[in-house]
Amino acid sequence: MGDATREQMVEAYVRVWIGELWNLGDPAGGRVLAEDFHDHRPIEQFPNTREGHIAMAVDWHQAFPDMTFVIEDVMVESNKLVARYRAAGTHLGVLSGIPGTGRGVELTGIDIMGFRGREIVEWWHNEDINGLMSQITAP
Template identity: 40%
Template structure:
């Protein structure tokens, strides 16, 4: 199985706003290890997160800059961009364009479906770009 191709497909489907088809690539017993954003750590919770994210950033794009596959895991360095058009994490829409990096790790089950995910997003940079957190050196 080509897990790298499947991982790329997840990003392409999210970029296209096709969360239902994205969900087809995810196992029913999926576990989200990133958590912390107010959504259950289940498949449905993760799909709801992306639906909400696309409401907040309708032009949301995930562009893979590096992807490494080994065994049942893949790792990607991804640049994420979009325009803040809807409430996000309690922040009202700003109309601001954002651009942040993230690292994703996906594990695949025997059927080739994503069954686990770990992620690290540069939330500080995102919140600075949205004007929620000041930029520059601390006072």
Template identity: 35%
Template sequence: MSNQQYKTIVRRVNEEAFSADGDLSVIDEFVAADLVDHTAPPHLQHGNASLKELALIWRRAFPDLKVTVHDIVAEDDLVVIAWSGGGTHLGELMGIPPTGKSGWMSGITFNRVQDGRIVERWGNNDQVGLFIQLGLMPAPAAG
């Protein structure tokens, strides 16, 4: 497969699976059953079913969740995306009760793709910034 095809796969999985109005079936189609996700919480790091559960956790917590891939780079089997996502916190998020507030975060995710399927993921995001927006953490003091 070409780098362009790999880019399309990674974009679709991230934008469709993690957006509330997107199609979760992209995970079954484009994520390996034995996926290793170094970014996910420890209990959700293995398998495409875990990635689907992670997407559902975020979609239930933010029923209007929208994820957008802003930039994407591919070299060989590695596809890197810069993304942002957010919405209104109306459902429980990993034990955190709904705040009713809106928030956004951005991140970067590295995806290893083999034979048309994502097999491994690493990433970093600004979850602290999201928690500040939701009123779950104080903003850092100025100065």
């Protein structure tokens, strides 16, 4: 597979990975992840593999079935894509052992994706998870 163009990388990230996997909870969106995909943000219950990442996205979607991720900025340099996003949804399912609260939540974060051709091979991620958790655990 040759080098992906900027447009192909953005398409894979925005339409497929965010649009299908994260916004819809559709495991088929994981098709843009390479077989040797590596998640650099370990979460104990989800391995840092392609399969673990897909499982994490599906689990997240059951906790926030209406959450929508909106990409605010995208930068591409060589084989890396950096994106800043915001998301909003309702906490309706279990997240980290916390049953759905029915509360609306907001979240911001930054993704860095490494590409090989048209496939995502690495993911570095930083989100305001503490802010999210305080939204669903506040009295």
